[in-house]
Amino acid sequence: MKTLFEKVWNDHVVNTEANRPAVLYIDLHLIHEVTSPQAFQGIRNRGMKVRRPDRTLATMDHSTPTTPGLKIVDPLAAKQLETLVNNCAEFGVELHSLTSDKQGIVHVIGPELGRTQPGMTIVCGDSHTSTHGAFGSLAFGIGTSEVEHVLATQCLLQHKPKTFEVRFEGTPAKGVTAKDFILAVIAQIGTDGGTGHVLEYTGSAIRALDMESRMTISNMSIEAGARAGMVAPDDTTFEYVAGREAAPKGAEWDAAVARWRQLPTDEGATYDQSMTIDVNTLEPMITYGTNPGMGVAVTQPVPTPESMKSAAARADLEKALKYMGLEAGKPLTGKPVDVVFIGSCTNSRMSDLRAAASVLKGRKVASSVRTLVVPGSKQIKREAEAEGLHTIFTDAGAEWREAGCSMCIAMNGDQINAGQYAVSTSNRNFEGRQGKGGRTFLASPLTAAACAITGKVTDVRTMLP
Amino acid sequence: MGHQFTTLTSRVIPLPVDNVDTDQIIPARFLKVTDKNGLAEHAFADWRQDPAFIINQPEAQGCTILLAGDNFGSGSSREHAPWALTAWGLRAVISTRFADIFKSNALKNGLLPVEVSPEVHAQLMAAREQSASVEISLDLESQTLTAPDGSKITFDVDPFAKHCLLNGMDQLDYLVAHKSEIEAFEARTGS
Ligand code: SF4
Numbered sequence: 001m002k003t004l005f006e007k008v009w010n011d012h013v014v015n016t017e018a019n020r021p022a023v024l025y026i027d028l029h030l031i032h033e034v035t036s037p038q039a040f041q042g043i044r045n046r047g048m049k050v051r052r053p054d055r056t057l058a059t060m061d062h063s064t065p066t067t068p069g070l071k072i073v074d075p076l077a078a079k080q081l082e083t084l085v086n087n088c089a090e091f092g093v094e095l096h097s098l099t100s101d102k103q104g105i106v107h108v109i110g111p112e113l114g115r116t117q118p119g120m121t122i123v124c125g126d127s128h129t130s131t132h133g134a135f136g137s138l139a140f141g142i143g144t145s146e147v148e149h150v151l152a153t154q155c156l157l158q159h160k161p162k163t164f165e166v167r168f169e170g171t172p173a174k175g176v177t178a179k180d181f182i183l184a185v186i187a188q189i190g191t192d193g194g195t196g197h198v199l200e201y202t203g204s205a206i207r208a209l210d211m212e213s214r215m216t217i218s219n220m221s222i223e224a225g226a227r228a229g230m231v232a233p234d235d236t237t238f239e240y241v242a243g244r245e246a247a248p249k250g251a252e253w254d255a256a257v258a259r260w261r262q263l264p265t266d267e268g269a270t271y272d273q274s275m276t277i278d279v280n281t282l283e284p285m286i287t288y289g290t291n292p293g294m295g296v297a298v299t300q301p302v303p304t305p306e307s308m309k310s311a312a313a314r315a316d317l318e319k320a321l322k323y324m325g326l327e328a329g330k331p332l333t334g335k336p337v338d339v340v341f342i343g344s345c346t347n348s349r350m351s352d353l354r355a356a357a358s359v360l361k362g363r364k365v366a367s368s369v370r371t372l373v374v375p376g377s378k379q380i381k382r383e384a385e386a387e388g389l390h391t392i393f394t395d396a397g398a399e400w401r402e403a404g405c406s407m408c409i410a411m412n413g414d415q416i417n418a419g420q421y422a423v424s425t426s427n428r429n430f431e432g433r434q435g436k437g438g439r440t441f442l443a444s445p446l447t448a449a450a451c452a453i454t455g456k457v458t459d460v461r462t463m464l465p
Numbered sequence: 466m467g468h469q470f471t472t473l474t475s476r477v478i479p480l481p482v483d484n485v486d487t488d489q490i491i492p493a494r495f496l497k498v499t500d501k502n503g504l505a506e507h508a509f510a511d512w513r514q515d516p517a518f519i520i521n522q523p524e525a526q527g528c529t530i531l532l533a534g535d536n537f538g539s540g541s542s543r544e545h546a547p548w549a550l551t552a553w554g555l556r557a558v559i560s561t562r563f564a565d566i567f568k569s570n571a572l573k574n575g576l577l578p579v580e581v582s583p584e585v586h587a588q589l590m591a592a593r594e595q596s597a598s599v600e601i602s603l604d605l606e607s608q609t610l611t612a613p614d615g616s617k618i619t620f621d622v623d624p625f626a627k628h629c630l631l632n633g634m635d636q637l638d639y640l641v642a643h644k645s646e647i648e649a650f651e652a653r654t655g656s
Pocket residue numbers: 061062105106107126128344345346404405408409426427
């Protein structure tokens with residue numbers, strides 16, 4: 001009796017020795033411009049090649065502009081992007097550069113191209129690699145030294161993590177989305193609640209979600225401290241993968257699906273830890289602090305330092321509230337915001353854009369708010385435009401941008417200013433994450449769109465039909 | 466050749482803040498480099514703009530041990546975080562808990578993450594509060610931390626990372642040595 005994680009792990013162990021980490025085989029290695037230059041230089045210094053260019057896929061996303069025309073104004077970013085082009089050419093790695101019509105955020109294009117498949121091991125020099133676990137793959141972020149290891153050997157040295165079942169049961173109320181599910185989990189267990197564990201998301205509420213929502217949840221596993229989050233593959237998964245560019249075809253497809261059907265956790269298998277969330281009781285969530293664990297239901301007051309259990313937690317909260325310029329004990333609703341950002345590897349897919357558009361349609365964003373809608377990939381941009389979503393956004397007064405990480409990371413020209421408040425559909429509200437001195441409230445695309453219209457933190461449920 | 470770590474004795478920099486994420490250790494706008502150099506000045510770049518921040522104080526200069534709060538190094542996987550900390554001069558961080566990826570990155574860069582109990586942490590913090598000149602010693606071979614009062618505390622280290630650090634061994638060499646197993650795996654699984 002094994003869990004999903006154990007099955008995928010066991011299938012990829014090349015070697016184990018006492019007192020040594022396992023040598024784990026990696027099926028897919030995703031690369032981007034920020035965390036790879038030093039790794040390519042490392043294998044070059046050793047006179048090595050990329051062992052499996054066919055299992056390596058590169059894109060540009062973090063330091064790329066998202067302004068129409070894609071003009072790169074920052075010389076350092078330009079050099080970083082050029083370095084990636086040169087490295088991929090030298091080592092024979094497939095790259096989706098700014099001129100490719102498949103370019104996009106690394107965690108968006110992997111699934112979109114069908115490269116992400118159930119049962120795989122997937123790594124990338126980026127902590128949100130956990131996104132791909134939505135397909136029942138074991139996917140986690142690695143450092144640049146490890147990027148070098150995988151480039152050179154297609155393997156990683158890994159200690160076997162523990163397992164943690166996060167079960168979602170029930171049916172969410174209107175206005176409550178996958179983003180709210182995961183923000184609620186992190187608010188409950190904290191940003192280190194999953195440290196040393198791989199989360200597996202289970203339960204009827206997960207089964208009812210589409211793949212994009214499952215990706216939103218897996219994406220933020222790292223914000224709970226877990227390196228990976230997984231969802232057992234099912235028909236929803238297979239339907240999503242079927243027919244995509246890199247998906248198996250014909251008889252190979254049938255064989256693959258038969259294999260993937262063996263992956264779900266066996267009846268009676270046990271986890272090292274478990275928790276259950278009743279999604280019936282969930283409300284739209286929003287964060288108030290400087291880590292993703294500092295979140296509440298949008299109608300609830302920001303906690304007071306006095307209500308914290310430990311002195312350290314009290315100090316942590318006081319520091320956060322000072323940075324955020326917020327008063328404890330009051331709900332965030334009504335708090336004026338300056339910027340709304342709809343995008344990132346958490347929430348930039350078609351269903352996210354459709355959700356935002358459903359609120360923005362026929363309305364105008366508040367004149368005091370700058371609203372950015374940034375699709376996760378060029379493919380999504382085309383699809384959204386074919387559906388006419390872009391005109392809903394621009395008619396409402398929002399900016400419709402090119403694909404990329406954009407304001408999620410503020411290293412590409414898109415950022416908020418010191419002191420400004422942003423409601424963002426991204427995944428991190430750390431100090432300065434979206435621009436030095438900037439303050440971030442994390443929320444779902446529905447909530448973000450509602451805030452854009454009112455210019456204040458808003459409970460989206462008041463605006464739904 | 467990898468990074469080596471055997472023993473260390475140093476005054477300490479207290480940073481009693483929990484959940485210090487890697488965006489604080491080095492903000493993303495400094496990640497546009499294509500090498501590992503020149504990151505020292507970007508360590509805690511935003512917090513350093515406050516003249517009162519500990520790293521700016523004279524007593525922090527020359528320290529090689531950071532006494533940090535709980536859950537140090539969460540968030541982004543950027544290895545630029547340990548690169549920046551080691552470039553600044555740090556060789557060890559003491560905390561009650563480290564984020565997984567940060568710990569793994571630190572160990573590959575000769576930056577020793579030392580996990581201690583909340584009680585020991587409080588004791589060390591108190592000793593540092595009493596005097597900025599107190600020293601802590603670390604011995605990797607015996608996995609012991611010697612507190613300012615002379616008491617000895619053992620800490621856990623992954624045996625493989627320890628082996629690599631003591632011998633200055635690069636972990637990639639270990640993987641490369643498994644070439645035949647990797648080839649056999651690929652052949653067996655049709656990978
Ligand atoms: S969108 Fe944000 S979190 Fe996602 S890969 Fe880009 S920078 Fe990282």
